[in-house]
Amino acid sequence: ILHSFLPPELRLSPDKLSRRLFRYFSSYCYYDIAELDGVSPNELYNAVQLYLSNTASVSATRVSLTRPPNSSTFTFNLSNNDYLYDTFNGAAVSWEHHVTQRQSQSFSWRPVSDEKRGFTLKINKKDKPFILPAYLDYIMDSAAELRRKNKDRLLYTNSRGGGSIDSGGRGWESVPFKHPSTFETLAMDPALKDEIIADLREFSEGKAFYERTGRAWKRGYLLHGPPGTGKSSMIAAMANHLGYDIYDLELTEVQTNSNLRKLLMKTTPKSIIVIEDIDCSLELTNRSSGEKKEKPPAQKPLPSGAAASGEEAQVRSVTLSGLLNFTDGLWSCCGNERIFVFTTNHVERLDPALLRSGRMDMHIFMGYCSFPALKILVKNYLGEREEEEERVWMELEEVLVKVEITPADVSEVLIKNRRRGRRVALEELVKVVKGRVEERKVVDGGEEVVEEVKRTLESPNDGGGGGTEMSVDDERLDDAKEGKELTV
Numbered sequence: 001i002l003h004s005f006l007p008p009e010l011r012l013s014p015d016k017l018s019r020r021l022f023r024y025f026s027s028y029c030y031y032d033i034a035e036l037d038g039v040s041p042n043e044l045y046n047a048v049q050l051y052l053s054n055t056a057s058v059s060a061t062r063v064s065l066t067r068p069p070n071s072s073t074f075t076f077n078l079s080n081n082d083y084l085y086d087t088f089n090g091a092a093v094s095w096e097h098h099v100t101q102r103q104s105q106s107f108s109w110r111p112v113s114d115e116k117r118g119f120t121l122k123i124n125k126k127d128k129p130f131i132l133p134a135y136l137d138y139i140m141d142s143a144a145e146l147r148r149k150n151k152d153r154l155l156y157t158n159s160r161g162g163g164s165i166d167s168g169g170r171g172w173e174s175v176p177f178k179h180p181s182t183f184e185t186l187a188m189d190p191a192l193k194d195e196i197i198a199d200l201r202e203f204s205e206g207k208a209f210y211e212r213t214g215r216a217w218k219r220g221y222l223l224h225g226p227p228g229t230g231k232s233s234m235i236a237a238m239a240n241h242l243g244y245d246i247y248d249l250e251l252t253e254v255q256t257n258s259n260l261r262k263l264l265m266k267t268t269p270k271s272i273i274v275i276e277d278i279d280c281s282l283e284l285t286n287r288s289s290g291e292k293k294e295k296p297p298a299q300k301p302l303p304s305g306a307a308a309s310g311e312e313a314q315v316r317s318v319t320l321s322g323l324l325n326f327t328d329g330l331w332s333c334c335g336n337e338r339i340f341v342f343t344t345n346h347v348e349r350l351d352p353a354l355l356r357s358g359r360m361d362m363h364i365f366m367g368y369c370s371f372p373a374l375k376i377l378v379k380n381y382l383g384e385r386e387e388e389e390e391r392v393w394m395e396l397e398e399v400l401v402k403v404e405i406t407p408a409d410v411s412e413v414l415i416k417n418r419r420r421g422r423r424v425a426l427e428e429l430v431k432v433v434k435g436r437v438e439e440r441k442v443v444d445g446g447e448e449v450v451e452e453v454k455r456t457l458e459s460p461n462d463g464g465g466g467g468t469e470m471s472v473d474d475e476r477l478d479d480a481k482e483g484k485e486l487t488v
Ligand SMILES: Nc1ncnc2c1ncn2[C@@H]1O[C@H](COP(=O)(O)OP(=O)(O)OP(=O)(O)O)[C@@H](O)[C@H]1O
Pocket: 185, 186, 187, 188, 226, 227, 228, 229, 230, 231, 232, 233, 234, 345, 366, 406, 407, 408, 409, 411
C-alpha cells in the first residue's frame, strides 16, 4: 500500500525501517556467508558446504544429491532457498542456502558465475554467546578433517589442454585425483622416506608453531634427480598422505607475473602447488655459474584484447623474480597450509636464489634404484619375499651397486614379466641389471680410449706442436663416449 502512495525515491525507506524493526524484536540473529569475499573464494563458505553435506547430525526435508564424475561417494547439498537444521552444544541452529541472479556483471579477471550464492546462519540470540565463534571453528576443523579423509581429492591444472580455461591460463580446471602412489609403494631409501613423512606431519600439525614464530604456514620441497626416479610418484604420495589437493602449475601457460599471482590467490589451503621440470619452464639458469643461458621456452601469446592493455603490456612474461614472489612474497601468505614442490632433472641449472633455504626448505634427491628401493618394488609387483630366493637376492644386491638403473626401468621389467611367475620375473631382472653392467663396461672402456686419443692429440707433435691438422671435435668425442663410432 505504501508503495502505491510513496514516490519511488522514498519507497525503500519503509522497507529498511521494517527490516530494522524486525531484527530488533526478533529473537534470532543472522549471519550471511557469501561464496565470494570480493573476488576471492570465501573459505568459510566452502567449509560450511562441505560440513553440511557430510555431517550426520544435520537434518533437512529436502536436499539435492550429487555424485561427481569418477567419485565413489554421494554428497547432498541444500536445494536453493531451503533449510538445514543442526545442533551444536545443545543449541539448535538453521542454515539457509540462497542463490540469486547477479544484477550486473562488473569487469573482473575471474570468470564470475551468473549466480550469487551464500549461506545464512540463524541462531537464537540467547545461544549466541555459547556457540560463537566455537561453532564456526568446529565447522572449519570438521571440513578440514573431511577433506583429509575424503579419498576423492582434486587435481587442478591451469593447462589449457581441456580448452575450457579462461584466456591467458589464469584459471584452474579441476579433475578428480586418484593416483595410487603412497609412501608405502614409493621405492626409496627408508630413512629418507621416514624423514619426509615426519617433516610433512610436523608441517600439517604445525599451525600453532607457525603462529608462534610469525612464519607463513607454507613449506617448499625441491625434488631433483634423473627421469624415472619417482619425483611425480612422490608428489602423489605426499597428496595422498596429507589428503591435500594438487595444483599442477604449467608455467608456460602463464603470461605475466600478475597472472601468476592471481593463480596463487585462487588456490585453496591444504594444497600442494607443483611446478614440474622447473628448468624447462623458465629461464632459471644458474646466474653465478656463468653458464650460457638457455632461451626461455616460447610463452603463449597474450589474448588479443590484452595485447596493449596497461599492466600486461608492461610485464610480458613470467620472470624469476615473479616466481620468487609467488613462493615467497607477501602474496604467497594470503592463505595457509600450502606446500610448494618444484621438480627438476637438472638441479645445477637452477638459480641459487630459487634454492636457498626458506624458499625450498628440503632438497630431496631421488636417485637411481638402491637395494632397499628394489626390495620395495619387488614387493609391490610380485608380493612378499620367499625363503628359497636367497641366491637371487644376493646376486641382485651385488650387481645393483655397479649400475645406474632407475626405479621406472626396474618396474618395467617386473611388470613385463610378472605373469610368467615370480621366479622368472626375478631372474629376468638379474639378467637386465647384469646386461646394464656389461653396457657400462663398454662405455667406460670407450671413455678410456677417448681420453687416450685426446692425450695423444694434445701432446706436442715433433717439437713444434702446430704442424698437425688433425682434430677431434667435442661432438664426436661425446658420440664415442656413448659407444658410437669414433672418427678422427
Ligand atoms: N621411486 C619410485 N617408487 C615407485 N615407483 C617408481 C619410482 N620411480 C619411478 N617409479 C615408477 O616409474 C613411473 C615413472 O616415475 P615418475 O613419473 O614418478 O618419475 P619422475 O622422476 O617424475 O620422472 P620425470 O622426471 O621423467 O617426470 C611411475 O609411474 C612408477 O610406476
